[in-house]
Amino acid sequence: MESNAQHFGDASLESGKPAVARVPGWLSRLLVNHRLLLEIFVLANLSFLAPDIYLAHSTNSFRNRAEYLPLWFSLAAPPILLIAILALEIRNLETIWHRLGLLVGGLAVVLGIAGLILHLDSHFFREKTLESLVYTAPFAAPLAYTGIGLLLILNRMVDSQSVEWPLWVLLLSLGGFVGDFIFSLADHAQNGFYHASEWIPVISSAFAIGFLLVPFLVQVNRSYLLVCTWMMILQVVVGITGFVLHNHANFNGPSPRTFDNFVYGAPPLAPLLFPNLALLTFLALWTLRRHLPDSAKATNSE
Numbered sequence: 001m002e003s004n005a006q007h008f009g010d011a012s013l014e015s016g017k018p019a020v021a022r023v024p025g026w027l028s029r030l031l032v033n034h035r036l037l038l039e040i041f042v043l044a045n046l047s048f049l050a051p052d053i054y055l056a057h058s059t060n061s062f063r064n065r066a067e068y069l070p071l072w073f074s075l076a077a078p079p080i081l082l083i084a085i086l087a088l089e090i091r092n093l094e095t096i097w098h099r100l101g102l103l104v105g106g107l108a109v110v111l112g113i114a115g116l117i118l119h120l121d122s123h124f125f126r127e128k129t130l131e132s133l134v135y136t137a138p139f140a141a142p143l144a145y146t147g148i149g150l151l152l153i154l155n156r157m158v159d160s161q162s163v164e165w166p167l168w169v170l171l172l173s174l175g176g177f178v179g180d181f182i183f184s185l186a187d188h189a190q191n192g193f194y195h196a197s198e199w200i201p202v203i204s205s206a207f208a209i210g211f212l213l214v215p216f217l218v219q220v221n222r223s224y225l226l227v228c229t230w231m232m233i234l235q236v237v238v239g240i241t242g243f244v245l246h247n248h249a250n251f252n253g254p255s256p257r258t259f260d261n262f263v264y265g266a267p268p269l270a271p272l273l274f275p276n277l278a279l280l281t282f283l284a285l286w287t288l289r290r291h292l293p294d295s296a297k298a299t300n301s302e
Contacts, residue, residue: 034287035160036089038169039101041280042151043081046108048269049144050074056141058263066118070145073111077104081152101152108149115142140179140186144273147176151280166288167215173284174212176277181205183270197245201274204238207231212281215288222292225285232278232285239278242271 053074057067081104088097119142154168184205188198211231214220246266253261262268 034165034283035155036085037283038151038155039081039085041283042148042155043078043085045144045148045276046074046081046104047078052267052269055263055268064118070111070115070142073107073145077108080104098156101156105149105152105156108145108152110149112142112144112146112149115145116140118142140182143179144176147172147179163288163291166284166291169280169284170212170215170288173277173281174209176273176280177205177208177212180273180277181209183273187267187270201238201242201271204235204274208235208277220292222289225289229282229285232281235278236275239271239274239276242274243268246271 050071053071057071060067062068080100084097084100084104087093087100150172151169154165154172158165158168181202184198184201188202191198193199208231211228214224214228247268250261250265250268251258253265255261
């Protein structure tokens with residue numbers, strides 16, 4: 001990451017401060033505290049994973065006891081992380097924040113990797129065919145825990161005022177869109193892309209991957225950040241549209257019980273991964289713009 005960071009020079013952080021004079025004081029402080037924003041992002045994600053896990057593992061009524069582990073973790077981790085955040089922000093107890101965050105983050109990484117192996121072992125490792133990969137449990141889904149855990153570890157191991165911080169966040173967001181691409185492709189392949197619109201998230205996530213690769217290959221300026229921001233807005237539109245379509249299909253499903261339609265039908269929360277990752281990317285781009293070298297700013301102003 002250090003070699004990539006050199007693209008952005010040693011620009012003063014002060015010269016790129018966002019204009020927040022017209023917003024309330026607490027909000028202006030929050031907008032410039034990207035370390036705290038990332039903690040809030042992770043806390044929200046951990047909280048919303050609990051209902052998603054419950055619906056996903058209800059398809060087989062939690063037949064394997066190990067399937068309860070991510071549910072229990074998603075219920076227990078948010079209060080622990082909230083304690084860590086309050087300890088830092090209210091009492092300035094950085095040691096407690098640091099250790100609790102590493103604990104939650106490390107467990108999340110292990111849980112995600114273990115879930116990946118168990119999901120593949122449910123079908124793919126026995127047959128090792130493309131068909132078994134498509135029709136196995138969604139193998140990329142547990143990696144959401146790994147990504148969340150790495151964000152927590154990153155927030156404690158990398159200086160939040162350095163250019164490496166937004167680059168690492170951007171890299172993890174890129175990894176999330178790779179997961180979105182795989183998940184959308186495998187999930188919609190189960191019905192042979194019956195609706196042409198099912199190709200939209202596949203194409204959309206592929207474009208997002210291409211855009212997010214750019215800062216790791218060439219020097220970028222604010223023009224790139226602006227175009228990339230619009231690309232992320234597109235991801236938000238795709239995700240919200242998919243959320244509406246998935247849940248419309250579930251509400252009008254074949255089962256007389258609506259709950260069964262949500263359990264065995266289209267995954268109701270899966271499309272929200274797109275706006276979720278877009279928010280993470282917005283945070284990285286917002287922070288990265290403060291580190292652009294003067295030459296990049298001058299080029300953009302011309």
